[in-house]
């Protein structure tokens with residue numbers, strides 16, 4: 182008989198994981214403590230913009246016409262305990278207020294609520310990004326509370342999905358990492374992931390601490406790559422070099438690789454920034470803080486990019502104050518194909534210029550509603566063209582395809598000054614210059 186799966190927490194990770202498990206053929210029951218989230222998902226609507234996720238949900242959510250009916254939702258912990266053979270914990274672990282450490286309260290409360298209902302043999306699988314050592318502690322919680330005793334076990338299976346590619350990353354992961362303490366746990370997880378493993382996804386079996394560390398190490402490496410190229414952009418800027426050419430040239434070395442070497446205003450979002458900080462905090466607790474002091478520099482290079490973009494804009498406008506200047510901002514989300522504005526470099530730059538007296542007008546294809554919520558005092562336009570109308574300078578801050586496809590000639594007709602600053606090194610300088618624009622990007626030659 183096929184395994185029965187539950188998913189606890191239906192945010193980004195959980196909603197995608199639940200739908201993907203149904204797609205793989207399992208019966209899935211998902212729980213969230215927020216009723217509105219569940220009601221939305223039951224209608225086949227996602228709480229966030231993620232390409233392909235609504236289609237996947239609609240294909241499986243029970244009650245939707247033509248669906249397989251394999252995915253259901255509940256708020257009842259007893260129902261979850263009675264239903265599942267494998268329980269995936271997908272709640273979030275945000276940065277603690279006023280501290281670098283991560284807030285484990287959602288994970289702890291999920292495990293604490295579930296464990297007393299584990300009346301039959303079950304595997305609880307943590308997917309949330311947690312400080313190393315958490316799984317060990319949570320396993321003890323389960324052992325202390327589960328009526329099934331030793332038949333209720335824990336495993337750790339970190340998630341590597343990227344926003345904008347969440348569905349594909351979940352259905353076709355580039356690796357599956359499982360931290361386990363028994364053969365039974367490994368066997369169950371091999372069964373869950375039989376399809377992607379059959380298609381070639383490597384299956385890496387580790388102990389608990391290694392599984393937890395793989396996730397934070399991967400995100401730290403990615404953050405380091407981005408800050409490395411941004412540091413090179415600073416040097417290129419000072420030495421009149423071209424960071425885009427530099428990235429291309431070093432990227433041909435396949436030990437280095439081309440990916441994640443796009444210089445610009447840096448990384449943001451709900452993962453990379455908080456994960457490197459939580460990692461530093463945890464290393465400090467373990468007495469290994471020296472090993473990770475470089476991450477402090479990675480973080481500060483990253484945060485510096487935002488300020489440098491503001492200074493580039495000031496300089497381009499003549500060097501004085503932003504007072505009375507009209508600034509068009511293209512992009513508000515932390516990356517394209519997402520409506521997520523958490524710790525968004527784009528919104529941060531827009532906000533800084535606004536707070537210094539600039540008349541900022543923002544346009545983003547999907548992030549307008551979220552941006553308005555966190556920054557209601559910025560100006561917002563319904564299209565790129567409207568944002569650019571009358572602008573003294575245009576800032577390209579999130580590399581949506583829509584912006585790459587803009588017609589510089591058409592935009593040039595409505596802008597007051599044809600001045601564009603590319604904070605993502607993603608536009609074609611030749612195209613913009615040919616249409617009479619002054620194109621500037623950090624770490625690139627001026628003409």
Ligand code: UGA
Pocket residue numbers: 310340341342343344345400403407440441442443444445446447448449450451452453456515516
């Ligand atoms: C990141 C990781 O890439 C995922 O593997 C991981 O699972 C996820 O965090 C997580 O921990 O849940 P995500 O936050 O969706 O995924 O975003 P990324 O695609 O990593 O981009 C992060 C930021 O780096 C964005 O602001 C992006 O604009 C920026 N970036 C990326 C650059 O500035 N330059 C680059 O070359 C690449």
